[in-house]
Amino acid sequence: MIKFVTFFLIGMLVLGMFGRLKVPGTRGRKLSKPGKCPRCGRYSIGPGKCECGSGRRKG
16 A cells, blocks of 8 residues: 555656646747637637628737
């Protein structure tokens, strides 16, 4: 039983160390906000016009 608890705690420490690692290519970038239609306010996925018929979406 003590072995199991010890291995569990060591495993949790290893996972915690991996969680603190930073991905080298990101350099602190955040995800961009999804585009919204200026007319109806709906979120849009992909390029093109909104379904409401207005022009381009604000990104």
